[in-house]
Amino acid sequence: MSLLSITGVALSSNDESNNALFSWFKKTKTGIDPVESQRYIEECGSCHFPYQPGLLPATSWETITNNLDDHFGENAELSESDLNTLRNFLLNNAAGRSNYGLPNKIMAAQGDRPLPLRITEMRYFLHEHSELPQRMVQDNPKVKSFSNCDSCHQSAKQGLYDEHDVTIPGFGHWDD
Ligand code: HEC
Ligand code: HEC
Known part of the structure; x- marks a missing residue:
């Protein structure tokens, strides 16, 4: 039985089981495979932090890579061959396709809710960052946005x- 089918049941019921799910999360290791692709780091890390593919499901990466000419208001178009290489890299390592730790938690927390294009709009992300006040993030000139993962997570x-x-x-x- 897959992890998703177990936790999916827990999520769809009530707040109490949600809390049980998130406290189980706390006990499992938080980490994600680092990006090995130099091409990805060059192309998708030139404007912002090169997000690990396991932070978003394949559906989201598919929509993102199909619309790079209008990428959050910017043009991030790639050559045909780079596009194919990087799309394969993203889809093969997406959350839900790579079966381990953090990507599994991200998928389990999402349940059957709609899949956003932003990591920062995934339910897991919102839950983990809900204690951070605006003065530490949006109003902090050294951070500005939750999208800048490496401003706060130095590793x-x-x-x-x-x-x-x-x-x-x-x-x-x-210090929590
Ligand atoms: C020309 C600059 C540029 C390039 C190149 C670029 N992006 Fe972006 N990306 C942006 C901007 C701007 C945003 C929105 C940032 C914000 O709202 O703070 C963004 C946001 C994102 C987000 C959402 C982050 C969040 O808030 O959760 C993802 C995912 C993303 N980009 C993936 C990629 C991928 C994959 C590539 C390579 C194919 C790429 N980007 C290349 C400019 C770029
Ligand atoms: C403003 C600083 C800040 C930014 C930017 C930020 N985080 Fe976090 N993140 C935190 C803090 C603080 C915690 C711990 C929250 C707590 O203890 O409740 C955290 C927790 C997490 C956790 C859970 C860790 C655990 O041990 O359970 C993950 C995963 C994570 N962040 C990923 C990301 C990713 C991916 C991004 C970028 C898309 C990001 N964060 C952006 C501050 C930040």
Whole structure:
């Protein structure tokens, strides 16, 4: 039986089982495979942090890579061959396709809710970051947006997002 079918049941019921699910999350290791593709880091890491493919489901990556000429208001178009290479890389390693730790948690938390294009709009992300006040993020000139993962997670490039390893610029080490 897959992890998704077990947790899917827990999520669809009530708040109590949601809390049980998220407290189970706390006990499992938080990490994601680092990006090995230099091509991806060059092309998709030139404007922002090169997000690991396991942070979003395949459907979201598919929509993103099909619309790179209008990418969140920017033109991020690629050559045909780069597009094919990077799309395959994203889809093969997407959450829901790579069966381990953090990607599984992200999918389980989403349940059967709609899949957004932003990592920062996934339910798992929103839940994990709900305690952060605006003055530490949007109003913080050294962070500006939740999309800048590596502003606070200094080891984000290595795929390490542990909550005990977070430093918020201007505010210091995060101590929950
Ligand atoms: C020309 C600049 C540019 C390039 C190149 C680029 N992006 Fe983006 N991307 C943006 C901007 C701008 C945003 C919106 C950022 C914001 O709202 O803070 C964004 C947002 C995103 C987000 C959503 C982040 C969130 O908030 O959760 C994802 C996912 C993403 N890009 C993936 C990619 C991928 C994959 C590639 C390579 C194919 C890529 N980007 C290349 C400019 C770019
Ligand atoms: C403003 C700083 C900040 C930014 C930007 C940020 N995070 Fe976080 N993140 C945190 C903090 C603080 C926590 C721990 C929250 C807590 O203890 O409740 C956290 C927790 C997490 C966790 C859970 C870690 C665990 O041990 O359970 C993950 C995964 C994560 N962040 C991923 C990301 C990703 C991916 C991005 C970018 C799309 C991002 N974060 C952007 C501050 C940030």
